[in-house]
Amino acid sequence: MKITVTVNDTPYTRDVEPRMLLAYFLREELGLTGTHVGCDSSSCGVCVVALDGDRAVKSCTMFAVQADGHEITTVEGLEQGGNLHPLQQGFWDQHGLQCGYCTPGMLMTSYVLLKHQPKPSESEIREAIAGNLCRCTGYQNIVKAVQQAATAGGAS
């Protein structure tokens, strides 16, 4: 099927198998390997991307064809004009990552959270990222990272 998906502000038209998952469309068709795959069952969240700027979706459980005509933001789209997004800065400053595998999904979930709730409480952050597993950090520094980003105006 021929689809057009706008990813990080660039439209891409591709002919894809209907069964191709959005995660593999991003990774293998577009070479955007920042979006990861970790569980195949929509449990771990390392594949999270933003759909139309305000929904966090698990790209391993969405078909690429379902994204036809939509806008997708991936981790590669966060940095603007050579400036890190406040969330990226927060994760770096607060030691919010270790192996880095969950980080893109965590960033994108947090990105959508801040769109809806610019000043989230700790429990709101923990609830928002509950669909994103991290095996390394114990989440505490991820919470701090999101708080730092919120303070730094990460919602804009």
Place this chain on the structure above:
Amino acid sequence: MTASIGVAMKRKEDPRFIRGRGRYLDDIVLPNMLFLAIVHSPYPHARIKSIDKSKAMALPGVKAVITGEDLDAAKLEWLPTFHGYDKQMVLALGKALYQYQEVAGVVATSRSIAEDGAELVEVEYEPLDPVVNPFQSKEDKIILRDDRENKTNHIYHWEVGDKAKTDAALDSSAIRIKERILSPRCHPAPLEPCGIVADMNKATGRLTVYMTSQAPHVHRTAFSLVTGIPEDKIHVISPDVGGGFGNKVPVYPGYVVATVASVIIGVPVKWVETRTENLTTTGFARDYHMDVELGATKEGGVTALKVSTTADHGAFDAAADPRKYPAGMFGIVTGSYDFPTAFAEVDAYFTNKAPGGIAYRCSFRVTEASFAIERGMDILARKLALDPAELRRRNFVKKDQFPYPSPLGFVYDSGDYEATLRKALDKIGYDALRKEQAEKRKKGELMGIGLSTFTEIVGAGPGKHFDILGIKMFDSAEIRIHPTGSGIVRAGTRHQGQGHETTWAQIVGEELGLDPQELLVEEGDTDTAPYGLGTYASRSTPVAGAALAMAARRIREKAKKIAAHLLEISEADVEWKDYKFNAKGVPGKSVTMKDVAFAAYTNPPPNTEPGLEATYYYDPPNLTFPNGAYVAVVDVDRETGFVKVRRFLAVDDCGVVINPMIVEGQIHGGLTEGFAMAFMQQIAFDEAGNHLNTNFTEYLVPTALETPHWETDSTVTPSPHHPIGAKGVGESPNVGSPQAFVNAVMDALAPLGITHIDMPLTREKVWRAIKESEAKQ
């Protein structure tokens, strides 16, 4: 220059990860690359009557279907296990020995065609009765391994300590406890699954292997031994690794099948496991059933410890333990205590379960041992009606006893257990919590306080005791300082999130007075890194970290000669102070390491080899013994069995701290995995041998919602034998914390007469225990 060690430096590896520019295994794409998918056995124990490849081979895009018989014909069917006692089938040959065992591999032009092809492979099985636990295995009614000479499921008996003295001491003790304590089978489940891209280049005869590897050099040697390809013709690259925790130490069948396919077909072949494959076939951990006995005087002086363990090793003995230590470092089971005598034994058995027995975020079998003694001490304290903190204090190894020879054969390097416990109790407000608990108990509320005062044993070697495949467990470092004073640092380790790109630069920066930001750290490429045994068992800082410091000191020795030349004084008049070379007694007359580096290439002293680099292979004289005092405070809901972890404090002594931010991060992560073991994670099987936890909806790992808030603190007793006094920390919180949680819950349930519940303490298990107890009252 200022100090590099002890600084909470932001991580140098992070800029690529936060931009989505890490390069993990599945990100690697090579021209003409094929994909491997694996066919798994649906039965835990079954004879394979036939395998029909024809329908799969007929599918357009399928290039090969590989079975055990194909591998057997190529003499590649058996894979050695790391300690050398056993071997493992690559693909089921004759019989499948566990559910999900690899039976065939399908190689195709895309991931999805390979999966489609795998569904078309027709395997005819004759199901056999399974052996699902080691106690059933012990009966030897069903012998699992036809290939072995000895027709028994018993793998080995291992023991350490004085059995007769220990039995006698237990028999004559005024107080005695005995409890069967299970350290349940669980799985590390890093978020990045295991995978490989094998690339046999027929033109050069060279096999390049990209793989999720915690130990790339060992894997190169293993690949050479298995395939017969000379080691110089094998290049292992471990790219960014998305978490390991022990899961990425062994060699798995998928690696071998992908490599065989690449060698035969001559193009790159990728295999990346699914989460189900990860949880069902690779590297499980624990599965120790431990009978723990302690004897004591009425005053609470422990007289003896005995632990008899029945171990479930699955279908092949692939436990990742050093050759001379089949039960790993289980001898650390005397923990932080000075017992007059002790005895530990382990009997291991085959069952119809996946092989493994890997060290999941712990030095070989230390989590099991630590859990046994710390639970045992709590059970004993209750029997003695003594505060568990007081019982521990009375039996601690004292500060002036170090180096302390334990009754089970280790020599502990350093520690101050009383000071660490005191700090933890003061900080958590122990006395006030006990008062609060007494008040709550009057009202029937269930509040518990749990302690763990553990001692770890990490940093294997020494090489005279520890090896993998016969290779001694040293580690290595190579440092090259460039003319302009920046440099490249390589080590035989391979980080998976531990932050080596930062901390290794800090160690070298400290030793050489150079800016860690200008020291590039590279690991994981066997063509460039010096040979090392890899990153697991908290050995990176104790062994490779030491090698780095020693290599840097070698550079400093040479640099001193160059400095003398530059300062035009004799070497004896040069002094290394304040991160530069100074002329003794002449204030202001000095040269920096940068000056020396430039001179090493442009103006070396006469008769001196140009250049500034060094390599060091470090064989540690002893292990290191990180320790800590942890306190958990829980509230248990009587009606639902829900356990709320109200507070958790970890006071760790990991010796000298290189980067406090990274150490704290390691502790947070390890505590979360300890919490997971205590309350959530278990790989369970039903009576028919079916695997019950095949994905993340069944194998529960903690999310941000249930993970408690962590409080941390530290004490520092430097390791006397480590060049910078560091001990390692990544595994302490995982080893030390499960028993703190369980002790806290058991403390909460004490008024109900409940002594022990095996992990994981799920809401259902706690609720059932409460209700059964209430029914009896």
